[in-house]
Amino acid sequence: MRLWEARAAHADxxxxxxxxxxxxxxxxxxxxxxxxxxxxxxxxxxxxxxxAPDGARRxxxxxPGAFKSLGEQLVAIVRHYAGGSTDPRLIRAPSGMGETxxxxxxxxVQADFAxxxxxxxxxxxxxxxxxxxxxxSTNANAIKIPGIDEQSRxxxxxxxxxxANWLGEGDALTGSAPKFRWIELDLKxxxxxxxxxxxxxxxxxxxxxxxxxxxxxxxxxxxxxxxFRGTGAGMPQGVMNSNALxxxxxxxxxAAKTVLYQNLVNMWSRMxxxxxxxxxxxxxxxxxxxxxxxxxxxGTAGVPVYLxxxxxxxxxxxxxxxxxxxxxxxxxxxxxxxxxxLADMSQYLIAxxxxxxxxxxxxxxxxxxxxxxxxxxRVDGQSAWHTxxxxxxxxxxxxxFVALAQR
Numbered sequence: 001m002r003l004w005e006a007r008a009a010h011a012d013x014x015x016x017x018x019x020x021x022x023x024x025x026x027x028x029x030x031x032x033x034x035x036x037x038x039x040x041x042x043x044x045x046x047x048x049x050x051x052a053p054d055g056a057r058r059x060x061x062x063x064p065g066a067f068k069s070l071g072e073q074l075v076a077i078v079r080h081y082a083g084g085s086t087d088p089r090l091i092r093a094p095s096g097m098g099e100t101x102x103x104x105x106x107x108x109v110q111a112d113f114a115x116x117x118x119x120x121x122x123x124x125x126x127x128x129x130x131x132x133x134x135x136x137s138t139n140a141n142a143i144k145i146p147g148i149d150e151q152s153r154x155x156x157x158x159x160x161x162x163x164a165n166w167l168g169e170g171d172a173l174t175g176s177a178p179k180f181r182w183i184e185l186d187l188k189x190x191x192x193x194x195x196x197x198x199x200x201x202x203x204x205x206x207x208x209x210x211x212x213x214x215x216x217x218x219x220x221x222x223x224x225x226x227x228f229r230g231t232g233a234g235m236p237q238g239v240m241n242s243n244a245l246x247x248x249x250x251x252x253x254x255a256a257k258t259v260l261y262q263n264l265v266n267m268w269s270r271m272x273x274x275x276x277x278x279x280x281x282x283x284x285x286x287x288x289x290x291x292x293x294x295x296x297x298x299g300t301a302g303v304p305v306y307l308x309x310x311x312x313x314x315x316x317x318x319x320x321x322x323x324x325x326x327x328x329x330x331x332x333x334x335x336x337x338x339x340x341x342l343a344d345m346s347q348y349l350i351a352x353x354x355x356x357x358x359x360x361x362x363x364x365x366x367x368x369x370x371x372x373x374x375x376x377x378r379v380d381g382q383s384a385w386h387t388x389x390x391x392x393x394x395x396x397x398x399x400x401f402v403a404l405a406q407r
Contacts, residue, residue, distance in 0.1 A: 236381035275344035
């Protein structure tokens with residue numbers, strides 16, 4: 001039997017199993033359950049012979065009894081609800097639905113699959129892979145982090161109030177102390193629902209690909225957008241709404257929707273010196289045409305700022321002032337604040353649980369003949385800085401987060 005024929009037979013057997021279970025035909029249910037199991041093993045063998053995709057048929061070496069893939073577990077859940085045997089590897093989720101429906105909470109999705117989705121989310125993130133990451137314990141939903149309340153580097157303000165003095169013979173020391181503040185991260189909830197038809201459930205390998213791609217990318221997108229512009233209300237507070245953000249004004253007479261050489265110089269000069277080694281320029285792709293035309297004026301001529309010595313015939317540099325220029329979707333369109341952001345994301349903190357929660361149930365969409373899968377990610381984030389820093393000498397504040405004003 002070929003693979004597509006085995007899958008078709010498996011889907012047909014599942015449909016007949018569900019029909020027999022609904023009709024109360026116990027004998028037929030038992031026979032069909034064995035047939036579904038046999039066809040499932042046949043599909044496994046055929047996939048192995050053809051070379052299954054990475055991760056599609058992976059077996060957790062530390063738990064030989066674990067499900068081989070997310071798709072295999074979903075098929076086991078359907079088989080349970082169809083009245084067949086209940087796989088002992090299934091673990092019920094807390095129902096919260098009352099005593100009349102003890103199965104209302106569905107089943108928890110195996111932990112290794114949940115962590116795979118979360119890991120892919122971080123792997124695809126331009127922002128989240130650079131932030132400071134704090135893992136909370138299983139029972140914790142918030143964390144308080146002590147930080148130094150330093151707003152100025154002026155004498156008497158360093159470390160929030162520490163002061164040292166040069167002393168003459170017999171002079172008395174003057175007491176001082178650092179000033180502290182609390183950084184509080186209270187986990188917010190990011191969730192998604194997935195409705196799956198019985199037809200799709202028949203193909204376990206397809207399910208694994210969908211779960212590990214579509215939901216990883218969507219939840220990753222929402223997390224990164226919140227890191228960039230989140231309000232802090234029911235979601236992380238993003239860099240663009242941080243009190244530490246410095247917004248550099250435009251040049252006198254500057255045209256709308258433009259980026260000038262002096263804009264970039266001014267942004268770079270406001271970046272905290274210690275963050276320059278890890279800062280990244282984040283831009284909307286609409287900004288690239290402006291960067292490619294930026295010139296440093298020298299006399300009556302100009303030198304390209306964003307091009308290599310070979311000119312347009314060569315590949316353009318992807319750096320400014322030696323730091324990477326990374327186009328991301330979350331930046332606003334050209335001319336709006338946030339279209340170009342110079343940021344050291346190591347100065348942004350994320351706290352989350354060790355794994356994403358996933359559960360499955362057939363009750364929500366029962367009348368549509370669909371399974372419902374729920375994914376919930378508990379996370380919070382904010383800038384480690386609560387204000388920009390006044391330097392020891394000079395009045396222009398510095399910050400690890402610098403944007404350009406409206407144009």
